[in-house]
Amino acid sequence: MTDPAKTIGPILYLDHVAGDLVHLAALFIAPRGAAVPPVEAAGALFPAKPLAEYAAATVHRARFALPQGQAEYRWNGQTFALSLDLHGDARLAYVSCNGEEVGDLDREGSERNAMWERLRAEHGKAPFALLMHGGDQVYADEVTQGHPLSDHWPDRLPDPGADLGDLRRHLRERFLERYAALYASPSFAWIAARVPSLMQWDDHDICDGWGSLARRATESEVGQLLFAAAREAFLTFQAAAADGDLPARFADPQGGHLGWTIRAPGLRLLAPDMRSERTRRRIMGPGGWAMMEDEPPLQGDERLVLMSSVPLLGPRLSLLETLMMAVPRMQSYEDDLRDQWQSHSHREEWRRMLGLLVDFGQTGRNVVVVSGEIHLATRAEMPLQGTAKLHQLVASGIAHRPPPRAWARFLGTLAMLGDDPLPGKHIAIRRIPGQVGRYVAQRNYLVLTRQAGAWQAEWEFEISGRSPALAL
Template sequence: MNAAQGPIGPILIVDDIREGRVCLAALIVMTSGELPTPLDTPEGPVQPERLARYREVDVFRARFSVPADRPSDYRWRGESFDLAGLGPDMRIAYVSCNGEEHGDLDRPNEERNVMWSRLAQDHETFPFSLLLHGGDQVYADEVTHGHPMSEDWPDRIPRDPSRADLGNLRTHLRERFMERYLAVYRCPGMAHVMARVPSLMQWDDHDICDGWGSLRRSRTYSPVGQTLFDTAREAALLFQHGTVDGDLPGRFADPLGLHLGWSVAALGLRILGPDLRSERSRREVMGARGWTWIEAESRKAAPGRTLVMSSVPLLGPRLSLLELLMVLMPSMQKYEDDLRDQWQSRAHRGSWIQMLETMARIAAPEGQDVTVLSGEIHLATRGEMALPNGKPMHQLVASGIAHRAPPKAWARALGALAWMGESPLPGHKVRILPIPGQPRRYVAERNYLTVETSGQDWSARWVFEESGRSPALAL
């Protein structure tokens, strides 16, 4: 970190919501040897504590709470930061895919972060209460470069590395992950929003490496693969959740962090963030711990609306046809990991049905509804499926906030595939539908999503780089 640029932060993260208050963690990054001044909070001055050290920077955290049902503020270094609160009329922003696989940090700020600047302006007009990050907060695919043990990951890796070599690799990866997070957190629009809107985050593969969990076991369970996962997890805990092992806040289901699923609840709103990466394998999207947790959540009373974050879209087209083409055409086999990542993959059919049945249980009681928020595909779309009790389950896909859109021909091809339909639950067809104001099912523009509530009424809008703001979709 260039000392001349000053500190990074505050970066506000939700620790928990309980007893009518939002418990917050404010991350601040300082040049090594410097100490941050206290935050002035509604609870009084709070001195940040050091959480982690790196070669050139230290990461600090200040914990405090604010009333959940009304606006509040805090101050740091002479600047005041207003917080909107979780009142009956609020807006929630959803973003995903904050970067690109190659050369992401070399892109001009004005081009890379145009949608973050728009989100920051949007916040100034009608403040957001929460900011949900639906995966790929950073694109860490290049962190393996520059070290002989990981330079050719995942194609070639050493079979039996020494502990010393693995320790050296860990140091290299740890610094590279830190650099990635700080580079994006310093972006002006993103920094403005994250100091004023508390964040909740769910990681996806690029927060580790492209295709993590869908790669061959010989890669992910190798010493190099496990070192990569461990350092990615440490960075995610620190920079996405404002915590470290042994200190996970109350919203996490497992205090040990063996899976990183979490939930928060306020009046009329519950948000579930399942961990679709820690226990992922080529045959399972979640492991036993993740399933036990989310099925238990599905049986809890949650009057109002439950927002379920699924980094990989839960409703999608019939991908088994693409997988068949992949088998028949060797030139397409390089996309195997990408298809395995999806709920709709043939390898995950049982898990997909199980997750849809879990969503149905959430919406079964009178006065409870469920909406799924997804990203990952670098396109915007929406889907619907009638649940067994007749209620509609909406899926809203917003992707990506910084990743440039794929060719429009790809969006049209997916739209044609979606036209065929899919019915994982017999009699309950998945429909991929155009976003209001859009002529096709998939939109190839950078975008973010807003979910708004006015009393008991919920609606959603997309904001597109070229098309602007969509008309409201009633939920």
């Protein structure tokens, strides 16, 4: 058998929380034929069972449960300490955009993963209970390259009826290659073995602009095969799951959409799926909206944190969208703007989502939305009921290099206009504490802290360091 030292993992995921127990899954990517030792936790052994097969690798998963609080598990002779206390004081980290569109696997590791190393070091000093990944965990834009049926997709499509079996194999192996490379990087691997992850996908986990591209491309045989391969990879590598075997946190056991909810003492994490049912005319479909509208009101001191892979509060991008559609040379950027909640195509849907969050605010408590996607950091506010506020916190990206500062300044200027999608609910883009502009062009991640029942947020910036705390 192959040496288990060559195995990538453990990568730890939060399956669900039930009472005082935290249910976890550990993922391993092993050479095909390798023996993967079991996980030892709470005095019992939990075997690592095959989850997915590839040409030269097998993905294994072990599921186990630990009590909330300080805990540990062992694998292959090593002990991994966890901070699973979700009852009282807690620290949560939020990251997004772990890569770049072109040549990401060729980047020098210490440069690419500098913010992961900073996050790893921070956990060593003050442990995190959870690590939330808000989209674009991988940049899969290049997986279609290298195969004649997908090389020129979405611009050119192969003849209908082409043999797609070899393309399916090609796409699956390319997704494996990308996930394995990212999960093997030392800083990521260290923290991912010690902090359970919760992941929500976005377009680059499939391809740039999935759902906002022309229907002829996404509904083609190649487009549907690409989506199926990306979805399988998401379940395998971002949830340690498979069809018919989803963790209890997922709202639809059949996987028609991949939205999920975690409920812990005083905290509800809600992550609707904004890609599975997406089209050029909608962000979520019937399944996603049913999940959102079936969520019960907040109880007691419960705080809602909503993960929206695309920022929910932003500047009037609809004005920029109108300009781009009027200028032929700029129409190639239309897909990027159609991806946003503020797009003309999604404005009614945007109001619907904001209305649901206003309802949550009827308890008089603030609601927090965390987002990524734009490769910049920013924040925004919208009034709810009484003195309650909707806080939008954007942290993007942890590995994607920022756009030019001129783009950040332009968005800041556009943000001065504000927006009022709901009557009497003015959206204002605010400066992050300690920053001059409304948008910050630095790589970053976000830290949410609950101490003595009070919540606050801090950004860690690559150049300017830690932001002063923002009370939530």
